[in-house]
Amino acid sequence: MSDNKGPIGVFDSGYGGLTVFKEIVKELPEYDYLYLGDNARVPYGTRSFETVYKYTWECVQHLFQMGCRLVILACNTASAKALRSIQQNDIPNLPDLRRVLGVIRPTAEVVGELTKTRNVGVLATQGTVSSDSYVLEIGKFFPDIHVVQEACPMWVPLVENNEFNSEGADYFLQKNLKSVLGKAPNIDALILACTHYPLLIQKLKQFLPEHVQVISQGELVAASLKDYLQRHPEIEALCSKGGNSEFYTTESTESFNEKAAIFLGHKVLSKHLPL
Template identity: 65%
Template sequence: MNRQQGPIGVFDSGYGGLTVLKEIVKELPQYDYIYLGDNGRAPYGIRSFETVYHYTLECVQHLFRMGCHLVVLACNTASAKALRTIQQNDLPKIDPERRVLGIIRPTTEIVGNHTRSRQVGIFGTSGTVNSQSYPIEIEKFFPDVQVFQQACPMWVPLVENNEYNSEGADYFINKYIRQLLVQSGDIDTIVLGCTHYPLLADKIQEHLPPGITLLSQGELLAKSLAGYLRRHPEMQAKCSTGGGRTFYTTDDTETFDRQAGIFFGDSITSRHLAL
């Protein structure tokens, strides 16, 4: 590997970003990747903007020290609460040649292409919904699109406790779908605005009325990243292409490895990162 090259960093507050990494690897298998899950301080969704910003910046700097020139925030909360400040205030001081990308924009810049009614729904964590990031970003690209949001606080625990195929999951999926659709009966496109939610996608689709399109972020971000690297050959040249995968967690590695397989779809062996 050229010493000027390094892996692509993928960061999340916990496990959910592994559903994104899975899609990135499928789209761009040739690159090396480092995944960092800050499980020791999760969940981020209940924390303040300031705390999420400091935690995210600390993890991004660790990935930079590991040789990453490009870091993807595969976390809606980190993208909503920390990305802009890191891009505008921190990167110019740390290294203006490095890049940090988020997960929200790849979704918001294409969602208007999928809706005919111009009414879009967002399922997200309370933190993401309260940040208003999706309505703000969608308005920039598609000012004619109305956005309706629904927080789904029970969905992440269902996934992390391996209950996403249970009857309890059916109850809470149906509950939040009803709460979203009562806001508008004309919603024809729904974004899964949390990286845990793809594991619930099949059940969500079962409970949705016919004709509603469900958008999952991992695939959208993977295609967006591929496009970004094509448009920025100078960054592409800095990404090493050994096909390696390295996983770090700030919590217990045994627990992480056991849970991570649910999200990544394959067994992994992680390393501990002390913060």
């Protein structure tokens, strides 16, 4: 990458960020990308704020070292538990221009346009729910919206084990949907606040009333990134354009390649990044 330019980094604790990565590449195919999954230390969703911050910042620094000047945390847990600390405490101390963005704000900024009843549900990991990040962020933009949350601990393993079309998946999906809708009967929008969950979207629609909209983050984050690059030409100028994508994992490349195909719909050849 000449002229100090580099690929756009996309980070996730595992595979879920690939649903965001896929939409970003679709929206902005001209750029180079480097995806890193910290599969060796997944899951992040049940870990403490301190641990998630430590792991996330380590991986972001690796992406910086590999040439990325802009990194997207395509992980709700990392966005909820680590992004603010990285933006406020770490980035200002770096010798050159770097930026790290998350997935929560792009969703919170537009949710007001997607609900008429002003009752919104958030489906997420326990870590994201415990952080209250969506409640706080949506409240900044739309104080009139009532937000309820539901932790769905079984959904990630169902997706990663390719069991999301099974009858067992139906049980857990229906259980969590019944719970979240019971917390606010007027909900008309459900945010899939975990990047694994878009693989469940067709199933979810089968179990939901027609008036309830399911909000997937990938397209929202991609549109937000496009807007960000237009508004920040100094960052855009640091992003290389070759239409290339590379994939790294902190765990087994064989396992990553196999499961990544579930999320992307095509094969990838990843490289191992030892931490």
